[in-house]
Amino acid sequence: MERKVGSSTVTTKEVKAALEKARTLTSEEEKVLRMRHGAGAPSTSAPLPRAAGNNEELADELLVIEMQLMKAMRERTGQTKTASKPKATAARTSEKSGNAAKDKIVRALRKKK
Incomplete structure (x- = not known):
């Protein structure tokens, strides 16, 4: 095997083009x-690739599997919202964010009551 003499510069565009065509690289190598x-x-x-x-x-x-995970996530987030905060605290929190x-x-309206 001969050793190549000289230097070459690889540009970003060349690397991008080569990576789009390459199919043998793992995701980590890419x-x-x-x-x-x-x-x-x-x-x-x-x-994203399937x-x-x-x-x-x-x-x-x-x-x-994805549907089961989404359902479990919705149930978990739904339980934490209603169980962790009483309604009065949730109302006060939403007022502060306005x-x-x-x-x-x-x-002022609360004082009129």
Whole structure:
């Protein structure tokens, strides 16, 4: 094997173009190359690659797991909101997050009761 003499410069655009065409790199290798050469992701609006690829059975299983996780997350967050704060405390907290004029009006209306 001959040793190559000389130097060459790899530009960010070249690295980006090569990474878009490459299919044999792992995600970690691709990440390292992007970080090393300053090549960002191809597009921020591009859809993420599917983990299942073309396997429909795996895609269905992953969808079921995702739905179960989302349901569990909604239940968990719903329980923490109602169980941890009494209604009066929740009302006071929401008042504080509003603007000052609104708070002043609400306080004045409460005094009239």
